[in-house]
Amino acid sequence: MKKVGIIMGSDSDLPIVRKAMDMLSSFNVPYEVHVYSAHRTPDEAGQFAAAARENGFGVLIAAAGMAAHLAGAVAARTSLPVIGIPCKSSALDGIDALLSTVQMPTGVPVATVAINGAANAALLAIQILGVSDPEIAARLDEKKAKDAAAVLAKDAALQEELNG
Ligand code: RP5
Numbered sequence: 391m392k393k394v395g396i397i398m399g400s401d402s403d404l405p406i407v408r409k410a411m412d413m414l415s416s417f418n419v420p421y422e423v424h425v426y427s428a429h430r431t432p433d434e435a436g437q438f439a440a441a442a443r444e445n446g447f448g449v450l451i452a453a454a455g456m457a458a459h460l461a462g463a464v465a466a467r468t469s470l471p472v473i474g475i476p477c478k479s480s481a482l483d484g485i486d487a488l489l490s491t492v493q494m495p496t497g498v499p500v501a502t503v504a505i506n507g508a509a510n511a512a513l514l515a516i517q518i519l520g521v522s523d524p525e526i527a528a529r530l531d532e533k534k535a536k537d538a539a540a541v542l543a544k545d546a547a548l549q550e551e552l553n554g
Contacts, residue, residue: 392448
């Protein structure tokens with residue numbers, strides 16, 4: 391199975407990124423995690439991205455805050471799909487990172503999730519791998535059914551409490 395590569399701009403992003411790691415683990419999807427910064431270690435970030443396909447990765451996730459150029463810098467060096475997580479880590483509450491991550495020029499897309507949306511970043515990565523992996527696709531279908539059942543159970547509880 392292809393791996394998911396997770397890169398974060400700083401270890402201070404780790405509490406957010408852990409939600410992506412947990413989601414990938416819950417689907418038994420292999421991943422590798424690194425701290426590489428677009429600004430502080432641009433060579434290492436670029437080299438990781440450039441070699442990612444031959445190193446067995448199928449999707450890359452890049453998490454960064456503030457003037458978040460990591461996802462874009464990674465996307466510049468690979469044709470693998472890149473998912474960006476804008477992290478809330480500054481006075482601007484993550485809006486800075488959101489705009490820096492999402493506003494990519496034509497030709498270099500970054501699939502940007504919500505501010506701190508690490509769980510969805512992982513789910514999107516799993517969905518991308520699921521396109522060519524029926525076992526992953528089946529697990530995704532199972533999760534959707536479970537999530538729907540959980541909402542309906544909450545509705546049933548509310549019906550009893552408020553409308554009963
Ligand atoms: C970004 O700057 C990182 O992704 C992090 O969100 C933010 C602050 O980094 P540290 O100063 O905590 O290392 O590049």
